[in-house]
Amino acid sequence: MTRLSIIADIRRNSYRAKMAKDETRAAKRMEQLRDEIRKHDRLYYEEAAPIISDREYDHLYKELIDLEMQFPDLITPDSPTQRVGGKPLKAFEQVAHLIPMLSLDNTYSEEEVKNFYARIQRLLPNEKIPVVIEPKVDGVAVSLIYENGRLRQAATRGDGNVGDNITQNIRTIRSVPERLRGAAPKLLEVRGEVYMDKHGFEKLNDERRKAGLLLFANPRNAAAGSLKQLDPAIVAKRPLDVVLYGTGATEGVDVDVHSEIFPLLKKLGLPATERWWVAESVEEILEAIHELDGIRHKFAYQTDGAVVKVNSFAQRERLGFTAKSPRWAIAYKYEAERVQTRLNEIVIQVGRTGILTPVAVLEPVFVSGSTVGRATLHNEDEIKRKDIRIGDTVVIEKAGEVIPAVVEVVKSKRPRDAKPFDFAKHIHGKCPVCGGPIRRDLQFVAWRCENLQCPAQTTRRVEFFAARTALDIESVGGIVADKLVERGLVREPLDLFELKTEQLAKLNLGTDEESRVFGEKNATKAIHAIERARTLPLSRWLFALAIPDVGRTTATQLARFHETIEDVANSPLLRGVLQYHEKRDDKEDAKEIADRLVQSGFAKPSKSKAEKGRGITTEVGPVVAQSVLDFFASAAGKKILRRIKELGIHPKSEKVSSKKAAELPLSGKTFVLTGTLPSMTREEATEKIEMLGGHVTGSVSKKTDYVLAGTEPGSKFDKAKELGVRIIDEPEFRKML
Numbered sequence: 001m002t003r004l005s006i007i008a009d010i011r012r013n014s015y016r017a018k019m020a021k022d023e024t025r026a027a028k029r030m031e032q033l034r035d036e037i038r039k040h041d042r043l044y045y046e047e048a049a050p051i052i053s054d055r056e057y058d059h060l061y062k063e064l065i066d067l068e069m070q071f072p073d074l075i076t077p078d079s080p081t082q083r084v085g086g087k088p089l090k091a092f093e094q095v096a097h098l099i100p101m102l103s104l105d106n107t108y109s110e111e112e113v114k115n116f117y118a119r120i121q122r123l124l125p126n127e128k129i130p131v132v133i134e135p136k137v138d139g140v141a142v143s144l145i146y147e148n149g150r151l152r153q154a155a156t157r158g159d160g161n162v163g164d165n166i167t168q169n170i171r172t173i174r175s176v177p178e179r180l181r182g183a184a185p186k187l188l189e190v191r192g193e194v195y196m197d198k199h200g201f202e203k204l205n206d207e208r209r210k211a212g213l214l215l216f217a218n219p220r221n222a223a224a225g226s227l228k229q230l231d232p233a234i235v236a237k238r239p240l241d242v243v244l245y246g247t248g249a250t251e252g253v254d255v256d257v258h259s260e261i262f263p264l265l266k267k268l269g270l271p272a273t274e275r276w277w278v279a280e281s282v283e284e285i286l287e288a289i290h291e292l293d294g295i296r297h298k299f300a301y302q303t304d305g306a307v308v309k310v311n312s313f314a315q316r317e318r319l320g321f322t323a324k325s326p327r328w329a330i331a332y333k334y335e336a337e338r339v340q341t342r343l344n345e346i347v348i349q350v351g352r353t354g355i356l357t358p359v360a361v362l363e364p365v366f367v368s369g370s371t372v373g374r375a376t377l378h379n380e381d382e383i384k385r386k387d388i389r390i391g392d393t394v395v396i397e398k399a400g401e402v403i404p405a406v407v408e409v410v411k412s413k414r415p416r417d418a419k420p421f422d423f424a425k426h427i428h429g430k431c432p433v434c435g436g437p438i439r440r441d442l443q444f445v446a447w448r449c450e451n452l453q454c455p456a457q458t459t460r461r462v463e464f465f466a467a468r469t470a471l472d473i474e475s476v477g478g479i480v481a482d483k484l485v486e487r488g489l490v491r492e493p494l495d496l497f498e499l500k501t502e503q504l505a506k507l508n509l510g511t512d513e514e515s516r517v518f519g520e521k522n523a524t525k526a527i528h529a530i531e532r533a534r535t536l537p538l539s540r541w542l543f544a545l546a547i548p549d550v551g552r553t554t555a556t557q558l559a560r561f562h563e564t565i566e567d568v569a570n571s572p573l574l575r576g577v578l579q580y581h582e583k584r585d586d587k588e589d590a591k592e593i594a595d596r597l598v599q600s601g602f603a604k605p606s607k608s609k610a611e612k613g614r615g616i617t618t619e620v621g622p623v624v625a626q627s628v629l630d631f632f633a634s635a636a637g638k639k640i641l642r643r644i645k646e647l648g649i650h651p652k653s654e655k656v657s658s659k660k661a662a663e664l665p666l667s668g669k670t671f672v673l674t675g676t677l678p679s680m681t682r683e684e685a686t687e688k689i690e691m692l693g694g695h696v697t698g699s700v701s702k703k704t705d706y707v708l709a710g711t712e713p714g715s716k717f718d719k720a721k722e723l724g725v726r727i728i729d730e731p732e733f734r735k736m737l
């Protein structure tokens with residue numbers, strides 16, 4: 001060894017020694033910081049008694065982050081910084097629940113609550129049956145699993161048996177401890193709801209409005225939408241919280257009545273329901289339900305009812321379950337909330353097809369989970385019938401996600417000078433947006449703007465074109481569509497395909513005085529979505545074109561039998577349908593056309609006896625056939641066809657050949673959907689059914705083949721039972737698929 005290399009060696013070693021010392025010191029400090037931050041999280045979130053300022057907290061947090069950047073090996077998975085740490089996922093892993101997550105039977109009357117208690121008294125005669133009354137939280141159901149005090153897994157309810165693994169996302173919620181406090185049981189599964197408080201919800205929507213993104217309808221949607229994000233960094237920015245109301249699988253938990261769970265959860269540092277009542281008679285139950293109704297609006301989370309649960313686990317076990325829900329619990333739903341507010345103005349909105357709809361502009365009020373500033377007044381007749389006047393105090397009702405409506409006027413509060421609202425006079429015989437001519441449309445009991453270039457109509461058409469169920473270009477909805485039309489960048493939906501990133505980036509979403517541009521990042525995203533729309537299948541395009549009478553179902557049916565848009569425009573099948581209906585009296589001709597349609601799979605021989613075996617039922621009826629052919633024969637329709645071609649867009653059918661259509665597994669089957677499905681939306685279920693050849697209709701009749709029922713099914717469920725129609729749930733439906 002040379003002297004030089006010896007010196008180098010010594011230097012390296014002393015450097016290593018120093019590093020090791022640094023690392024030990026860092027490790028120690030990091031542990032301190034983690035404990036300290038956890039303590040402040042607890043003080044802040046659980047005890048609502050912070051002892052340091054937000055600034056000091058941020059300081060500690062930043063110190064920890066800096067050290068973790070310097071010594072990444074020393075990051076522990078339970079570090080408070082790891083709450084936002086995970087990488088975006090490709091998809092959520094599916095995890096089976098240790099115990100199924102069931103739903104509850106709903107009741108809407110006190111009578112039914114009485115019946116519930118009478119029923120369990122009958123089932124457990126001569127016993128005292130204490131029950132717990134607690135809030136029914138209107139959030140997103142989750143299960144959290146702690147093993148030996150550590151958070152191991154968080155999952156959504158999914159179909160009740162299998163849910164999405166959303167552990168990364170739940171870790172971003174600061175009130176969810178990574179470790180339980182004190183002596184923790186071996187296994188503790190806790191269940192509850194993730195929610196967004198009103199304030200956070202409004203702030204989030206404000207930000208989205210400014211960015212031109214679609215708004216969430218209510219806090220629950222916002223919470224659900226947030227939990228569905230695959231990137232935990234996005235979730236971390238959403239103001240989510242959780243409230244827990246029960247346990248699932250447990251080991252080493254020594255509790256035999258439900259009411260003891262709340263203090264236990266609190267003791268372990270978990271955010272639990274803070275108000276509950278124990279009752280032993282119907283009177284006490286109803287009293288608790290009323291008391292809860294009086295205070296529930298003060299909770300940070302939204303509630304839509306009270307849950308009544310048998311307190312003793314032993315009694316629960318003896319009561320057992322029905323097919324869908326436990327016999328030992330019931331949910332009582334409060335009535336839709338109604339509030340009074342002042343109607344400041346009536347404005348006229350112009351819809352996609354030019355229909356003028358009166359809308360009430362209200363003094364903003366918070367009702368059923370969100371702030372309402374507008375309510376639809378439907379049409380001129382409705383305003384007359386309810387005698388709604390500007391300046392009136394009105395009663396607003398909102399049930400869940402339904403668009404708020406004006407229920408009635410509080411006549412006693414009417415200002416003396418309020419005059420009946422004269423719709424015709426108010427609009428001065430012209431479109432309030434473009435000033436174009438209007439016409440009374442008798443079919444829709446409404447006025448209609450006849451100017452196809454009316455900017456309001458164009459905006460609505462662009463929004464429709466870009467909607468999720470159409471071409472799914474989310475980023476050009478709402479205010480962005482408004483501004484694109486207002487600034488003349490878009491005159492019709494297809495203009496979107498000629499937008500340039502630079503143009504979009506510069507788009508001013510604000511006013512001339514206070515400008516606020518769309519920005520490079522949003523613009524790039526939008527252009528990507530627009531490019532993707534080019535490749536979407538024919539069914540989506542047919543729907544997006546907003547052909548009169550063509551909804552999603554019809555669009556899918558048409559796409560199954562045609563390869564391209566031109567094929568639809570010149571469809572011999574649609575012409576056949578018209579000819580068949582024209583010539584029904586001429587047996588020979590009709591028979592020939594009918595045979596041709598049946599052969600193509602576009603029609604089936606009718607079962608109706610009146611037709612004596614001659615008749616057929618076609619995939620679409622003559623009204624739709626006429627409407628589609630008229631649309632493409634019109635000047636506007638021809639222009640659209642030409643333009644699509646020029647833009648180099650060639651939507652193709654995900655075509656199942658027409659012969660095969662008749663052989664599709666659900667071909668000819670009619671479905672009716674009711675209730676909320678555990679793991680798919682109505683649209684998704686409909687899409688699946690239609691892709692396999694089935695139909696979805698709105699009401700149950702003898703002809704219905706299946707009723708697909710989710711939780712909280714409506715009257716369709718009862719009707720199906722009455723008619724003996726087969727009722728299936730999501731797991732069964734999935735099997736069918």
Ligand code: IVH
Pocket residue numbers: 101102103104105134135136137138140141193245246307326329331711
């Ligand atoms: S107990 C087997 N308690 O409502 C009983 N559920 O319709 C399991 N919910 O799936 C549920 N607040 O997502 C229970 N205090 C509460 C609740 C509650 C809201 C949700 C939960 C459940 C659904 C039942």
